Amino acid sequence: MYSNSQSIKLQKSVKQRRSQNNCDGPDNDYGTQPSTTAQTTELSLVDEDVMMSEASTPEPMNDASSIKNEKRPWEKKIYLNCGLYSVDLKYKDIPKRRNKGKQKERPTEIFPLPIQYGTFLMTEERNFRLPWDVMIAHKQGILKRRPAPYKKIPCNIFIERRRKHEKPVVCQCILPSDGGTGCTEECYNRVMFYECSPKDCPCKDKCSNQRFQKKERVKELEVIETPNKGFGLRTKVPIKKGQLIIEYRGEVISHETAMQRMETLYKNRRHSYFLDYEKGEVLDGGSRGTEARFINHSCAPNCHIEKWRAPQGELFVGVFASKNIVARTELTYDYNFSKFGGAEEQLCYCGTPTCRGLMGSKRGQKESIKSIKKKVKGAPAITACTPLSPKEQLVETSAQEESIAGLLSDGSLSSVDSSLAATPTESSPSISSSTASNPLLLAVDMLEVDMLDDLMEL
Ligand SMILES: C[S@@+](CC[C@H](N)C(=O)[O-])C[C@H]1O[C@@H](n2cnc3c(N)ncnc32)[C@H](O)[C@@H]1O
Incomplete structure (x- = not known):
């Protein structure tokens, strides 16, 4: 229970607070900025009073708890309605919903230009180039094709x-x-x-x-x-x-x-x-x-x-x-x-x-x-x-052909041919002639044993 003097003091402080807390009132509609510093100091004093009275009373009264739960002005949501650099528009409050009826029409605004470029952009003239048309090569059909990917x-x-x-x-x-x-x-x-x-x-x-x-x-x-x-x-x-x-x-x-x-x-x-x-x-x-x-x-x-x-x-x-x-x-x-x-x-x-x-x-x-x-x-x-005659079909002798021809002429092919004839696919490089009509033309192809006979006759 509160003593008389205590309850009077408490009522006073609540009244005082309500009168000072003008953020709820119509005066604080869009366009006015509450003086938060002053309020903070005053309210902190009131709070101190309340706290003191609470400390002396084990069972707090309903009024005191309602003060505690009440929203404080500095906790109020502030909506940004423009960019970071437009200081003048930044802190305008949006009116509370419960005062909807009395609410003023909000002026239509556009976001201001960044503060540091505003005048410069509006007054300065300068040449510019249109960006490169990235589709031009495609439109003209001169786009360089790339081969399909492979690893x-x-x-x-x-x-x-x-x-x-x-x-x-x-x-x-x-x-x-x-x-x-x-x-x-x-x-x-x-x-x-x-x-x-x-x-x-x-x-x-x-x-x-x-x-x-x-x-x-x-x-x-x-x-x-x-x-x-x-x-x-x-x-x-x-x-x-x-x-x-x-x-x-x-x-x-x-x-x-x-x-x-x-x-x-x-x-x-x-x-x-x-x-x-x-x-x-x-x-x-x-x-x-x-x-x-x-x-x-x-x-x-x-x-x-x-x-x-x-x-x-x-x-x-x-x-x-x-x-x-x-x-x-x-x-x-x-x-x-x-x-x-x-x-x-x-x-x-x-x-x-x-x-x-x-x-x-x-x-x-x-x-x-x-x-x-x-x-x-x-x-x-x-x-x-025009198809060539077998003679004409002889292509330029490659280094490989030359070396084999050399082996054939000096008889050293015997060491090579034995390996070729024995295991043609496992232990030796495969050598074959291309066509019967063109026996000298040695291509490094799969070994065809019947062609090897032609080769040996040479
Ligand atoms: C090993 S790939 C050569 C690379 C191929 N041109 C590519 O674009 O990937 C072999 C293929 O190329 C083409 N090609 C190679 N020589 C050719 C020629 N003389 N005439 C026509 N097409 C040829 C044939 O489609 C053949 O199947």
């Missing part, structure tokens, strides 16, 4: 079997005493298209027969778009005859898997990226590979494919220069000697005077342009495509 891989991927781990074949070369390069033309491994093992080669770090392993390839290559063959690969620098240009990598799969992929994964693809690996196996550069996958076919190519045996027994498939190549020339090789024959024959647009009309099959070599045109209705014109 670049550092070595071949074996999908259906394990990688071989055979014992390396060691050559009998002698480490050059004058500091020159070892394992040159006479190296047994080189002659047989085996790369030397860096660990076991007698020439140690002077060995020059580890081009694939040391990645001695041409790095300045670029993918270009051709008029009718899709993308192609071009060299930015001159390349010397016999130089390793790039390794053709991909997934090593069986012929059956390749056929399956053609009917499923690559069903709607225009281009095929299969290359013969070893007997019964194919390198598929369609999803994973190197830039070599962009090299197009030509009936008069400037490159050829060579297959070299790695020390552990797998193959390196490389694109080599068949002649000196000048900078900015498109690289090509003849698919008919190395492309997986399961793929459908395609019309050739190599545009060379010696074009055979078809590519991707050995049949293409024999086919006349007339018969092709009959077969493919509405086929686009193919330039100067």
Whole structure:
């Protein structure tokens, strides 16, 4: 219970507080700012009184608790109706809802310009440029197309079997005493298209027969778009005859898997990226590979494919220069000697005077342009495509052909042929001739034993 003097004091303080707390009243409508500092000091005094009276009374009265629960002005919500820098509009209060009837119409406002730029932006004149039309290349049809994505891989991927781990074949070369390069033309491994093992080669770090392993390839290559063959690969620098240009990598799969992929994964693809690996196996550069996958076919190519045996027994498939190549020339090789024959024959647009009309099959070599045109209705014109006589079909002898021809002439092929004839697909690089009509033309293709007989007769 309060004493009389206490209750009078309390009533006084409540009255005083109500009269001072004008934030609820109509005067405090939108546009006026309450003097919060003054109120705070006064109210804190009142609170002190209340607290003192409460302390002296164990059971607080209803009035006192209502004062406690009442909303304080500094707890009032302040709405920002403009940006951070517009100081003048910032603290205008929004009128309370319960005074809705008496509420004044709120003036329509726009957000002011940032304070530091206001006048400058309104008065200053300056030139400006319209932004670049990012769609212009697309509208004019000059947008540079990019090839479909594929994954670049550092070595071949074996999908259906394990990688071989055979014992390396060691050559009998002698480490050059004058500091020159070892394992040159006479190296047994080189002659047989085996790369030397860096660990076991007698020439140690002077060995020059580890081009694939040391990645001695041409790095300045670029993918270009051709008029009718899709993308192609071009060299930015001159390349010397016999130089390793790039390794053709991909997934090593069986012929059956390749056929399956053609009917499923690559069903709607225009281009095929299969290359013969070893007997019964194919390198598929369609999803994973190197830039070599962009090299197009030509009936008069400037490159050829060579297959070299790695020390552990797998193959390196490389694109080599068949002649000196000048900078900015498109690289090509003849698919008919190395492309997986399961793929459908395609019309050739190599545009060379010696074009055979078809590519991707050995049949293409024999086919006349007339018969092709009959077969493919509405086929686009193919330039100067008179089939060549077998003699004319002899292409420039590659380094590989030369070395084998050398072996044949000096009788040393016996050491090579025995390995080829014994286990053609397992222990030796595969070598085959292209056609019976063209026996000298040795392509690094799957070994065909009947062709080997022709070779031996030479
Ligand atoms: C290994 S890819 C070569 C890169 C391919 N042009 C690309 O854009 O990805 C082989 C495919 O290229 C096309 N091609 C290559 N040489 C060609 C040629 N001489 N004439 C027509 N098409 C060719 C064929 O569609 C072939 O299946």
